[in-house]
Amino acid sequence: MAMMILNGRLEEEKWMNVKVGDIIRMENEHFIAADLLVLSSSEPHGLCYIETAELDGETNLKTRSALPETVPLGDIVRDISNFDGQIQCEAPNNRLDRFEGKITYKGTPYPISNENLLLRGCRLRNTRWCYGVVVFAGRESKLMMNSGKTTFKRTSLDRFLNILIMGIVLFLIAMCLICTILCGVWEWVTGRHFQDYLEWDRSIVPNTGEKGSRQIAIISFLMFFSYIILLNTVVPISLYVSVEILRFVHSLWINFDTEMYDEKMDTSARARTTTLNEELGQIIW
Structure with missing residues (x-):
């Protein structure tokens, strides 16, 4: 005001x-x-x-x-x-x-x-x-x-982790696609001969005389999401948590490091943020 x-x-x-x-x-x-x-x-x-x-x-x-x-x-x-x-x-x-x-x-x-x-x-x-x-x-x-557009500052480790996670997600999708294709091939070659024991669900796609090709496509499509649920543990969600814990411990080491103490100024090192610890290796003394 x-x-x-x-x-x-x-x-x-x-x-x-x-x-x-x-x-x-x-x-x-x-x-x-x-x-x-x-x-x-x-x-x-x-x-x-x-x-x-x-x-x-x-x-x-x-x-x-x-x-x-x-x-x-x-x-x-x-x-x-x-x-x-x-x-x-x-x-x-x-x-x-x-x-x-x-x-x-x-x-x-x-x-x-x-x-x-x-x-x-x-x-x-x-x-x-x-x-x-x-x-x-x-x-x-x-x-x-x-004033201009603000940019979010990220460390080299954060950028590497983002790229790594994206690569793992793409790997997960590729594996699910491969498993989906193999599931469709197995249903076409072998699975359709076991309908006396495990019949396909006719309510999804009725048998129209196309030798079950449409049923196989629907089964493969649904199995893709099943593989997503089964293989989702490939993505390391806890990786970010582990990195933050390591940064916190590293910050404590900096705060209690007796060799990083200035006697003239009576000042010790103080880590005020945990997001830039790994960038300290770029400093040239």
Whole structure:
């Protein structure tokens, strides 16, 4: 939820309803809902501090500032709601470190840059409150324009196991097909002579004088699924479980390895995930 000025009052509004031109109030530790131009803040000279870890991975705080002309707006909702500046800027793009534009306020144009902009995804830090006018929102924000299709990371062992399981499944299907064909051949050569002891089911396909060929085809088709049930143990479902147990034990060895201890930093090795243990062999010391 974002605190937005609507009809001269502060009201909560969902991020999905934020649009260009809205004025938003942000408080300390809040995430920025859209790309905003800073109007005023609780700090002297309109300064505010943000954390951009969601954008560039950097955890050190960065400073942004409002224009000296808009700093006197302060925290007065009535004055903020009467803000009538006109912003002209570049088209939406994915450049996080560059912004060019100007704002016309009280008939005078002032240049604005990236130092006056709060990007969506940043977090307000060490600043009690801050006001900003939305410049880009939704899919036009720089964060959304930089986001792409996420790819699921897999280790070489996971890829090998997937290929191995697919090969085993294909082998299972091939074996069932071979057994089905051999079953049909046996029914055609030998099985049809034992109908006095084990008669074919006439309710499935009646004997139409084709020497039982249709009955043999139906029997072979049904036997294919019987072979699937009989031979399904060929697929090692427990293989993934066994691999995860081995990874867990390997992680414990890493955590309790006395030779992987840094005396200067008083820090020991810590396995925070079990999915990349086997990739450690690729590290060259």
